[in-house]
Structures are given as C-alpha cells and as structure tokens.
Amino acid sequence: MEDSMVYIAVCEDEPEHQEKIRVFLKNYSAINGYDFEIAFFSTAADFWAHYQLGAFNIIFLDIYLEEGNGIEIGKELRNRGEDCQMVFITSSRDFAIEGFELSARHYIIKPIVEDKIVEALNRCLAMLAEDMKAIQIPVGKLEIALRLKDIIYVEVFNKVSVIHTTNEEIKTYLPLSQLENLLGGTPFLRCHRCSIINMNYVADYTAADFIMKNGDTVGIPRSNSVAVRQQYVDFVFSKVRGESSAKQ
Numbered sequence: 689m690e691d692s693m694v695y696i697a698v699c700e701d702e703p704e705h706q707e708k709i710r711v712f713l714k715n716y717s718a719i720n721g722y723d724f725e726i727a728f729f730s731t732a733a734d735f736w737a738h739y740q741l742g743a744f745n746i747i748f749l750d751i752y753l754e755e756g757n758g759i760e761i762g763k764e765l766r767n768r769g770e771d772c773q774m775v776f777i778t779s780s781r782d783f784a785i786e787g788f789e790l791s792a793r794h795y796i797i798k799p800i801v802e803d804k805i806v807e808a809l810n811r812c813l814a815m816l817a818e819d820m821k822a823i824q825i826p827v828g829k830l831e832i833a834l835r836l837k838d839i840i841y842v843e844v845f846n847k848v849s850v851i852h853t854t855n856e857e858i859k860t861y862l863p864l865s866q867l868e869n870l871l872g873g874t875p876f877l878r879c880h881r882c883s884i885i886n887m888n889y890v891a892d893y894t895a896a897d898f899i900m901k902n903g904d905t906v907g908i909p910r911s912n913s914v915a916v917r918q919q920y921v922d923f924v925f926s927k928v929r930g931e932s933s934a935k936q
Contacts, residue, residue, distance in 0.1 A: 693723045694813070697744040699761060700777065701730045701754045705800055709748065712805040722813070732756025744772050746812045748796075751778040762792070771819075773812035823870045825851070825860050834858065839876075841885040841906050842867055852904065874923060879916045880909050887923045 696713065700706050706728050717724045727744075729735040732753060747765070749758030762774055774792045777800065793815060794808035822833045838853045844864050851858040851867075860867075868878055875887045879898065889901045895913055897905040898920070908916050 693725055694746065694816070695744045696724055696726045696746045696748070697729065697735065697739075698726065698748040699729045699732070699735050699753060699756075699758060700748065700750045702750075705750070705777075705798075706730075708800050709805065712800075712802045713809075715802065716806060716809050730755075732761055735761060741768060741770060742772075745816055746773045746775065746793075746809075748775045748777055748808075751776055766791075773815055775808045775812065825858060826862060827858060827860055832858070836871065836876075836886075837888075839871070839886050840889045840900055840902055841883060841904070843883045843906070852900075852902070854902075877916070877919055877923070880907055883907070887920055890920060893917060893920065 698706065698709055700709065710726065710728070713724055713726055716722065727738065729738070730753075732755060735756075749761055751758040758776055758778075762776070765772065765774070775794045775796060776792050777796045777798065779798045793812050796804045796808060819837050820835065821837075822835045824831045825834050834851065834853065838855065840852045840854065842849055842851050842864065844850070847861065847863075849860050849862055849864055849867055851860065862870075864878075864882065864884065868876070868884055871884065876884050877887050878884050883906050885898055885900065885906050890898050891901045892899040893908075895908070895917075896910070897907055899905055
C-alpha cells in the first residue's frame with residue numbers, strides 16, 4: 689500500500705500519549721513511504737461526532753478513556769459493519785479476550801514505545817494490503833476488478849460461473865478451473881467439481897453442506913466429505929492460532 693493514503697484515527701485522552709503516537713506514526717510514514725492522515729479524539733462522543741463508515745483504515749482505541757470505553761467503541765464499530773483494523777491500547781490485559789472477539793489486529797500495553805507502534809502498524813498495513821487484492825474477471829465485453837475478500841463462493845450452472853459476492857452476483861464464462869487458479873488457494877477451497885467457497889464466509893457445516901454466512905448452502909460431495917471438511921477445520925485452527933499470536 690505504499691504511496692497511497694492511509695486514514696488513521698486515534699482515540700486517546702492523555703495529551704502526552706497523543707504526542708508520542710503522533711511522532712511514532714510520522715516516523716513510520718517517513719521511513720516506510722506511507723502517507724498517513726491522522727485524526728485524534730479525546731472522547732467517545734468526539735469520535736462518533738466525526739465518524740463515517742469506512743472513513744478510517746486503522747483505529748487505535750485506548751480502552752480506558754476518561755469519557756468512554758475503547759471496547760464499547762470497538763463493539764459499536766463492528767455492529768455497524770466496520771471492518772477497519774483495530775489496535776487496543778491499555779494499561780492491562782483485562783480486556784484481551786474482548787479484543788480478540790472484535791478481531792483486533794494488535795494489543796498495546798502501556799507504556800507506549802515506538803517498537804510497539806511499529807509492530808502494530810506492520811500487522812495492520814499487511815492486512816490492508818491483503819484486503820485490497822483483486823482479480824480481473826471478464827463479464828461480457830468488459831473486465832471488472834473484484835476484491836478477493838468480497839467473494840463468498842462460486843458455483844457453475846450450464847458453463848456459467850456465478851460469483852456470489854457481498855454485494856451482488858457476477859456471471860462469467862470463465863471456467864471454474866481458471867477461476868480456481870486466479871483465486872490462488874487458501875482461504876478459497878474447491879469443495880465440489882462445481883463450486884469453490886471462501887472459508888472466511890462459512891457459518892457452519894454438516895456432513896453434506898457448508899452453510900455460508902449469507903444463508904446459502906454449498907454441497908459437499910459424499911465421496912470426499914471427510915477430506916473437504918478436514919481442510920476447513922485445519923483452516924479454522926490455523927486462523928485462530930494466527931489471531932491468538934497477534935494478541936500477544
């Protein structure tokens with residue numbers, strides 16, 4: 689994401705901590721070639737007065753604000769559908785589990801030092817770059833860019849590949865085998881000769897189906913049911929281990 693603007697919000701009510709974070713963020717942007725636009729907020733009310741969905745790529749949240757609570761802000765952000773990168777700042781690990789449940793990217797224990805801010809930014813920016821990955825899909829006479837993270841699953845009907853995304857259905861004559869190559873493996877799983885799922889969007893599964901988060905079901909062939917379900921279970925465990933280590 690070098691050379692592109694990254695929008696950062698910092699909810700922190702102590703002026704000396706605000707100044708430290710400001711300096712560390714500016715140092716990081718200068719060294720690594722990022723362009724940061726940074727907004728500081730001292731209270732929850734101040735933050736919500738200026739907030740719009742998708743306005744910030746990264747949000748640093750002090751858990752113990754004089755007026756407000758960073759965990760409550762984080763919960764409300766997720767309830768509103770916000771998928772920004774969250775970093776919690778606190779004087780203890782008391783809320784580590786809550787931070788994990790909110791998919792926080794990092795957890796900074798005070799005192800705030802530059803190495804901790806650098807580590808948090810490295811993780812957040814790596815994830816933002818991952819989120820922006822896209823593939824080009826031929827649709828009619830046009831080609832459209834489709835973000836990988838927006839794809840829920842793909843299925844084939846009469847040689848037409850139907851791509852179910854978070855916003856719409858996209859139909860293309862691109863064969864499923866070519867789509868599979870473009871998608872590039874994990875988190876995408878070829879679970880049937882006629883379908884590929886994004887394992888991040890699986891809500892549940894049975895012996896015969898994956899139930900996706902949009903309510904659709906995608907069949908699992910009986911002949912390969914155990915192996916396919918095991919691939920999904922392995923993915924879930926590896927994801928949990930990765931997110932758990934990110935909170936240490």
